Amino acid sequence: MASFTLHGIPVSRGISIGRAHKLTPAALDVKHYLVPEEQVEAEVGRLQDAIAAVHHDLQELWTDLPKDAPTELGAFIDVHALILSDPMISEAPLDIIRSRHYNAEWALVTQIDELSAQFDEIEDEYLRERKHDIQQVAERVLKVLTGTALPLPAPPSEHNADQYQPQMIVVAHDISPADMLAFRDRSFIGFVTDVGGQNSHTAIVARSLDIPAAVGMSQASRLIEQDDWVIIDGDAGVVICNPSPLVLEQYRARQQTLLRARKRLLKLKKTPAVTRDGTPITLLANIELPDDCPAALEAGAVGVGLFRSEFLFMGRGAHPVKVPSEDEQFEQYRKAVLAMKGRPVTIRTLDIGADKPLDPGEHTALNPALGLRAIRYCLAEPQMFLTQLRAILRASAFGKVRILIPMLAHAFEIDQSLSMIKQAKAQLREENVKFDEAIEVGAMVEIPAAALALPMFVKRLNFLSIGTNDLIQYTLAIDRVDYEVAHLYNPLHPAVLQLIAMTISAGKKAGLDVAVCGEMAGDVKFTRLLLGMGLTEFSMHPAQLLAVKQEILSSDLALIAPRTRKVLRSMEPAEIVEAVEQLQAM
Structure with a gap:
């Protein structure tokens, strides 16, 4: 059997080695x-x-x-x-x-x-x-x-468990999240699909399950045969079919190296995140539900930098969707606050629309990413927004809570949001319900207009959080769920770097905390670059936190800052990439 290599889009890190299980x-x-x-x-x-x-x-x-x-x-x-x-x-x-x-x-x-x-x-x-x-x-x-579905292998049990038995890699033109569940309790260690992008459903599930995957492989399901040996290099988005014994041995060695590195990272859990020159860095977790809090604490997070509250509203199985009541929301927010044991919890108000429709059965705008989403949606539904704000305020009586408003771009949006918070507070006072009177309110900076008009933000709000995923999407005019333009999604584009740097600088100058909570915060390739820009607060998926901490512990800001200024002065992509690589090697 001839060996061949396929190139696609990396969506979930790591290496998997196993036999192909085709879904025809x-x-x-x-x-x-x-x-x-x-x-x-x-x-x-x-x-x-x-x-x-x-x-x-x-x-x-x-x-x-x-x-x-x-x-x-x-x-x-x-x-x-x-x-x-x-x-x-x-x-x-x-x-x-x-x-x-x-x-x-x-x-x-x-x-x-x-x-x-x-x-x-x-x-x-x-x-x-x-x-x-x-x-x-x-x-x-x-x-x-x-009846054409291939039978699934039996789940591993005490009787058939064999540490040397090859585990399976699912190969399909496409695979639904529901189908993925069927493989969850079996020997499923990775998957390869012909279609899909960096933020397709399959990619989201792969990252959530922490399973190596490569999507957008085009002809993979036609070229790979049932039971072929397959290697997935999730970091590179490469799939090797029927590798030679030498290549197989090389990847097994790399796999073991990665496993040992993961075990070493666990020793850093209780180590404070401080640079070599003594600058303390705050590492926070991004969560979807209160049940994610134990993983955040296990990874050593000192708080929640982004609680994506929209996941409380989604997947409720009704049409039209019945939104959660104030008490339902309050219980979930309170549960997260208590689970974090005194550490701060930043709750983002409903960020619905675009790739996260509240009701999939509703008519969707022609260009949802530019339509009625996030704060625009909330201000158009003031009663629903007020209900959520009341629930968040009530939870603030049980620990440190901050309110984060997504997709702000206009002064009137900030003012209306603050007015709604004021109204919610007044109602709770009248009802003798306890809450934190001094609760902090911040803005997501994810639209270029916001980054370019920061003075109106810093004088009205208490903190800023940069959402790099959307900031890159809107700056470069790229739909980030479209795999056909995935190659244009570039965090190192000079325009993107300038907007991030100016936001960090303006926030610090005004005495406000500034965090990055998008994918860049959890990618070790960008850790030193963000540190050199002056960033001292990172928020990411708990699984990424220890690797970022390791990078921080080995960084010296006195050396990094001058190199970062060189990166920001450059407008040439090759120069920027080279300079960032040099930062990593320091």
């Missing part, structure tokens, strides 16, 4: 035949039964979700259940069977092909990507109809 699209094996008139209703019933079976499967997946499962998985299952219930899927194929006498599989594929063609006409990249969700749902129905 059932649509490729669909038979096409006409059903006699007297058998039409029986064929309709066959498709209805298949749809009902998939509904049942999705419900079981939802019910059996492990307590430690990433929150996104539940939301994705809800989305697929909604798609399956849509008349365009649940009824239109039945009409095709009745009118054209197509067999059930052919009718379903015909309808999906028509829907896919309609999605291909949509200009907005994010909405076009939703075509894959529809295809994934249809795939599940087809597998019930055709």
Whole structure:
């Protein structure tokens, strides 16, 4: 068997070595035949039964979700259940069977092909990507109809456990989060897909499960055969199929080195994050739910720098979505505050819209990233916003809480937000409900307009948090969930670096705390660069925290700062990359 290498998009770090387990699209094996008139209703019933079976499967997946499962998985299952219930899927194929006498599989594929063609006409990249969700749902129905799904290996048990048994790497054109759950308790150690981008659903789940993965591999599912040996280099986005014994040995050695490095990092948990020249650095955790707090504490976080409250609103399985009540929210915020045992918790108000729709069944704007999202959405729904603010304020009676407002760009948005907070406080005082009167309010800096107009922020607010993911997206005019333009997403673009540096500088000059809470904060390639800009507060996924701490402990600001100024003066991409590499080597 010839060895070959595929290049795609790295989405989850690490190295996996195992045997390929292919998920073959059932649509490729669909038979096409006409059903006699007297058998039409029986064929309709066959498709209805298949749809009902998939509904049942999705419900079981939802019910059996492990307590430690990433929150996104539940939301994705809800989305697929909604798609399956849509008349365009649940009824239109039945009409095709009745009118054209197509067999059930052919009718379903015909309808999906028509829907896919309609999605291909949509200009907005994010909405076009939703075509894959529809295809994934249809795939599940087809597998019930055709029985073409490959059997899953048995979960490891005390009787069949074998440390030398090769573990499996899933190879597919695409894989839904619901399908990923089926592999969770088996020997699943990585996955490779033809499609997907840095922030596609599969990428999000891979990072949440801390599993090496490579997506956007184009022809992987056609070129890789069942049971082929496969290596995933998650850091490089490279997949090696049928490696030579020498390459296999090299990657096994690298894998062991990475495992040993992870174990060494655990020893840094209680070590204060201080640079070599004595500058203390604050390391905080990004969380989605209160249940993430133990992992944050285990990693040595000194607080929560970003509590993404929207995950309390998503995946609630109703259409239209029923938003959580004030008491529901309060209990979740209070739970997080108590779990952090006196450490500060920064709660971001609802950041819904774009790639995080509150209700997937609602009509979405043509360009959701530029539409009614985050604070714009909250100010358009003042009662919902007020309910959330009251819940956050009530939780502040149980520990240090800060309020973070996302996507601010205008002075009136800041003023209206502060006015709503003032109103919430007045209501709670009137009801004799305790809260922190001096609660701090901060802004997410994630729009270039905000970074360029910081004076109006620093005189109104208590702290700033730079959301680098959106800041890069808006500065470079790139949809960050679109894998076709993923190569243009560049944190080291000179314009991006200038905006980050000026935000840190302006905040410090005004005496405000400034944090970075986007992906850059957790990437060790950028740690010294951000330190050289004057950043002293990083917020990231708990799994990234110890590696960043290790980089901080070996950094000397007196040496880094002059080199960083050189980076910021450069407008040449090659010079910037070289200078950042030199920073890492210091």
